[in-house]
Amino acid sequence: MxxxxxxxxxxxxxxxxxxxxxxxxxxxxxxxxxxxxxxxxxxxxxxxxxxxxxxxxxxxxxxxxxxxxxxxxxxxxxxxxxxxxxxxxxxxxxxxxxxxxxxxxxxxxxxxxxxxxxxxxxxxxxxxxxxxxxxxxxDPFLPPLRLLSLDIETTLRADRILSIALQCAEEEVVLFNGSIAARPGLIPCAGERALLLAFTEQVRRLDPDLLIGWNVIGFDLRVLERRARALGIPLCLGRDDQPLRVESSQNGRWYARLNGRVVLDGIDTLKGATWQFERYSLEFVARELLGRGKLIHDPDDRGEEIQRLYREDPDALARYNLEDCRLVTAIFDKAELIPYLLERARLTGLALDKVGGSSQAFDNLYLPRLHRAGFVAPEYASGQGDLDVPGGFVMDSRPGLYRHVLVLDFKSLYPSIIRSFQIDPLGLAMGTRGDAPPEALVPGFHHAIFDRRHALLPGIIERLWQARDAAKREGNSALSQAIKIQMNACYGVLGSKVCRFFDQRLSGSITLRGHQILQQTAQRIESAYGHTVIYGDTDSVFVWLGDDWADRNTDAYGTRLATELNAWWAEQLQERFDVNSALELQYEAHYSRFLMPRMRHSDKGSKKRYAGLKRQSDGSETLVFRGLESVRTDWTPLARRFQQELYALIFNEQPWRAMLQQRVQAVMAGECDDELVYRRRIRQPLDAYTRNRPPHVRAAQQLEQQRRDEGLPPCYRVGDSVAYVMTVNGPEPAEKRRSPIDYQHYIDRQLLPVADSILPFIGESFAQLVAPQIDLF
The missing domain is CATH 3.30.70.2250 (B family DNA polymerase, N domain, alpha/beta motif)
Incomplete structure (x- = not known):
């Protein structure tokens, strides 16, 4: 029943x-x-x-x-x-x-x-x-889910909770610790104990399925649990009578245990859905995605301002607290995070709050099929691991400033290689057994042989592929993104020791086949069409049509080139391996101007670094950077803006020398100080940096020492971004700078490398152009 x-x-x-x-x-x-x-x-x-x-x-x-x-x-x-x-x-x-x-x-x-x-x-x-x-x-049933956004405000030491804001679709409420005029949505509480009891009652009343927030586990719930424990209050926020438990794993990640409710951290969920931001503070992400930010904008003064508002303007603090909840809800909605998590769950079986999980998702898809075939998975990561397996193919580039470069891109290259060449753990086990008929076998690399009759993974990939094409046609971006991530993960886990099916014969048969396909594609383009391939990277080739290309119907030509190469590959794979090709080369872009820079201090071409003017379908052009300073967060805003302006002028053949010289003068005159802040992430605990102390670590250690002297708790954790400037006395935290800025450092280390990545290709030199300006200072 x-x-x-x-x-x-x-x-x-x-x-x-x-x-x-x-x-x-x-x-x-x-x-x-x-x-x-x-x-x-x-x-x-x-x-x-x-x-x-x-x-x-x-x-x-x-x-x-x-x-x-x-x-x-x-x-x-x-x-x-x-x-x-x-x-x-x-x-x-x-x-x-x-x-x-x-x-x-x-x-x-x-x-x-x-x-x-x-x-x-x-x-x-x-x-x-x-x-x-x-x-x-x-059962295919998926219910609507009720979200509740949570945010708390505390003292600077987080040893007392000042207010708690809760926001869902129909209701908003702020619980305030202390005297404040009660009104709908604002509830005064006589002390922290009453605040926590009221909070528990509100969560039960609102009865959310999903509890969301920004660093909601590592800060909000952790502080709530700690304060409840100190006051002897059981914080029963789940759908049973068990109290909240916040635990830390060995890698420093925090987990919340609530029965019947899922807790989702906004930062982890965005990263899991492959959203990338320069910084992951709520203020920065909200401004990038929503065009608005917190009600207290200055992060340097935010902590003190919260304390002042609590004492002098509690209504303003309540508004600030609630606005943070609204921002998180709006980010989840704008980024379609809940639809993404639901589609991921339906696709892979991963729990909604699972962070990462590529290996587990692979297990969920593969193990039931393996068991039905009569086999069990091997001991964890017990496959062959002593082979020389390269990563994705990166071709030596030909540095230069070009006109008319086409980019041809293999759609989901590694999944298509798995499909085409029947690469699969069970297929490998049956293929290397030695009793399969020759017509059933497909060769791999490192003596791998795959029995196509038993391969399971190609069928899984094919079903995912078809589902993604359908999702695209239906405009289901959340499902399309979930499928893309999972298809690519099917390669990644096979080459990682976090996967029970790890075996370098599998991963090597994928990447080495990718190398072969990229190299032979480039050779075919050059021999059959007479164009020069100036670069290739993992799944793309960059084809120079020639500076004298007539530029008539270039998009149509790029599409025809991809179509003919696909037909050629289908013929090659059928003839050489007796397999159907799943390779799908697509015409991706036309760059009217394209720069492939040199490696610094070398005449060799760089890799994974280029820029160009990309032609849009309506004829307009967009400046695109890959791997260069303009898109790297460890370069200053000064360098990034300078590169965008300089390249745009040169690409469009407009005067650029005056801009360059004016920028140098402005830096030396102190007119660009707001753009001189570096931001870099801490990769390990600060006290673990002993021998090598990079500039951002030295700046962070200075700030932490100042906070210890003031009796304040540490502010940096692993993964946090440190903002610092270079002064005449070395790196110092941006918010606590004491020394004069070293402007010459920014000329030599930020402007010069950017300029000299492009100027030599037009016969110019940064040093010769700016020397007279620097002499003035």
């Missing part, structure tokens, strides 16, 4: 009355309910040859059993299954077997996850009663 369908929000496994219990909170059409699954077992696999020894080791664990199975390893060894009906015995069994060096397979897959993926439940699930037991089955 069906009892309804819903989306699993959170999942939990535990022992209950000595038996494994799986718990899923489902968001249904009418609300949220907990579904409890009984009678399941934790499962792992080991070689049949180890079963007798394992039976002896586990004899006293009555909850564990070993059973022979009609399954094999990828090395064609029979396996048996290890089953445990409770987690306590399960973990003890794994520990004993590992200590005895008995190889285990798929032992890391949590029972609560395995239950879903083996049933093909990636997103929607239907609750059924079968033979007196509750179970879940796959």
């Amino acid at each position: 069906s009892t309804g369908a819903g989306l699993p929000l959170t999942r939990r496994q535990r022992d209950h009355q000595g038996r494994l219990q799986l718990s899923y909170w489902l968001r249904t059409a009418s609300g949220a309910e907990e579904v409890v699954i009984e009678g399941e077992s934790a499962v792992a696999f080991l070689r049949e040859q180890d079963r007798e020894r394992a039976t002896t080791l586990l004899a006293d664990l009555t909850g564990c059993t070993l059973r022979p199975l009609a399954l094999s390893t990828l090395a064609h060894e029979p396996v048996c299954g290890l089953y445990a009906d409770n987690l306590a015995h399960w973990y003890e069994a794994l520990s004993r077997l590992e200590q005895a060096d008995i190889g285990l397979m798929e032992e890391d897959i949590r029972p609560v996850d395995r239950y879903l993926i083996e049933r093909g439940i990636f997103a929607g699930a239907r609750v059924i009663e079968r033979e007196g037991r509750t179970a879940l089955m796959r």
Whole structure:
């Protein structure tokens, strides 16, 4: 009997009355309910040859059993299954077997996850009663989800909460710690204890499915939990009576444990959806995406201003607090983050709050198919790993300033190579077995051979490919992006030791085939069409048509060139490998002017660095930079703006010398100080920098020392961006600069490299042009 369908929000496994219990909170059409699954077992696999020894080791664990199975390893060894009906015995069994060096397979897959993926439940699930037991089955239902945006304001030391703002679609409320005139949406609380109790009550009343915020776990929820613990208040924010738990992993990432509600951090969610920003502060991202920012704009004064508003203008603080909630909600909406997460879940089975997860997504797609084929996954990352496997192909470039350069791009090159050449873990295992007929085999690299009859991954990629094409036709950008990320990840995980299917024969057969395809494409263009290929990078070739190209119907010519090359590749692959080509070369861009710069202090062409005037479909032109200072966040705004202006003038053959000289004069006169700030990220804890202390680290350490002297907590964490300027006494934090700026540093290290990346191609030199101006100072 069906009892309804819903989306699993959170999942939990535990022992209950000595038996494994799986718990899923489902968001249904009418609300949220907990579904409890009984009678399941934790499962792992080991070689049949180890079963007798394992039976002896586990004899006293009555909850564990070993059973022979009609399954094999990828090395064609029979396996048996290890089953445990409770987690306590399960973990003890794994520990004993590992200590005895008995190889285990798929032992890391949590029972609560395995239950879903083996049933093909990636997103929607239907609750059924079968033979007196509750179970879940796959269902396409996806409910609307209720979001609640959270933001808190605290003292500078975060040792007291001043206010808490909550915002959802229908309601906004600010809880204020202290005296303030009550009105709809503004609730005064007599102290921090009352504030936290009111907060808990509001969350229960609003009953969100998703709790969102900016650094909401690492700051807001962590502070809330710490203050609640200090005051002896259980912060029960979930849909059960269990208090909130905020935990940190070994890599420093914070996690929130709430049953029945999903917590999503805006920063992590944006990064996971491949949004990229120079900085990830709420102020910066909001201005970039929404065109508006926080109500207190200056980050240097924000902390002190919040304290002043709390004392002198509490209504203004409440407005500021609430506006931060609104900004986060608007960012989620603008970036379509929730639709993206839902499509990702439906596509891969990843939980909504899963950060990263490429390897787990691959498992979810691949393991059920592998099991149905009669095999289990290998021991974690046990494949061949001592081979010389290069990354993506990067061709030596031909430096120069060109006219009329076309870019031809292979659509999803690595996924198309997997499809074309039948690259697959099971296909490799069957192909190298030695008993397949020759017509079934497709060669790879590093002695890899793939049996096309057993390959699973090409079919997975093909279905994803077709789904992405359909999503594009329907205008479903969220689904299209989710599919693109997953298709590309199918290559990436095979070459990474975080994947159980890691084997360099797999990743090498992909990247080396990519090298071959790019090189032969370039050769074909030069021999058959007489054009020069000046550069190639991973999946693209840059074709110089010639400075004297007539530039008539160039777009049509680029499309025809790609079409003819695709036909040539289809013929080549059929003739040489007896496979159907999935390669799809596309005409991507026409640059009317194009710069391929030299490497610094070398005559060789650079790689992954170029700029050009890209011709748009309406005939207009856009200045494009790749890898150069203009798009690198570790260069100053001064250098980036200077490059954009200088290149635009030169590309368009307009006078540029006066601009260059005026910019040098302005820097030396102190008129560009706001553009001299460097921003670089901290990659490890500050105290870990001992031998090598880069400028941004030295500046950050200075600021942290000043904060310690003032009794304030540290402000920098791993991943944070440090803003600093170069002074006559070295790097100093931008907000606490004490020394005069070293203007000559900015001339030599910011303007000169930018100018001399293009000026030599037109017979000019930065030093000769600016020497008279510098002498004036």
